[in-house]
Amino acid sequence: MRWDVYNERCPTRMVLDRIADKWTVLIIGSLEKGTRRFGDLRREVGGISQKMLTQTLRGLERDGLVTRVIYATVPPKVEYSLTDLGRTLVSVFEGIRHWSESNIEEVLKAREFYDSRGDA
Known part of the structure; x- marks a missing residue:
């Protein structure tokens, strides 16, 4: 069977839901540093x-x-702890975190411009 995330019935959509979640990205990033207890994760992942x-x-x-x-x-x-499968996401999420931190100023400017147009 060929998997296709664009097909609404494909189970890969469930995986996409999981890995596209901000909490997943932050938790995987925290666990990348090593084994953590629940309280440690809660302190490290602000706002959860x-x-x-x-x-x-x-x-x-x-x-x-x-x-x-x-x-x-x-x-x-x-x-x-991360499993071997979980570790395969570390570099993907690192790229997303880096992009977010590197481009936040441009995103905020774009939002400000969009909101100031009044046609939103």
Whole structure:
């Protein structure tokens, strides 16, 4: 079978939904530096709620991008790491983060110009 992300019925759309999410980009970037605990991720990824971090991590684990290890301690210790598959996204996301930081001034100017036209 030939996969085609432009076909509305293709399951690659689900993968695109996952990897096009800003929280996914930021979490993968954080985990690129090494294994992290939940609280560390929440502190590092500014603005993410506990609920959204939990949902995103579960989705990333389900898709085979992140692995979760639970240690039988009191309280339980949980750590998250990138899988080999998850590591394949690091350079892609690094490029997106770099582009965002390098071009934000132009984007903000374009938005300001667009908004000032009054025909939006």
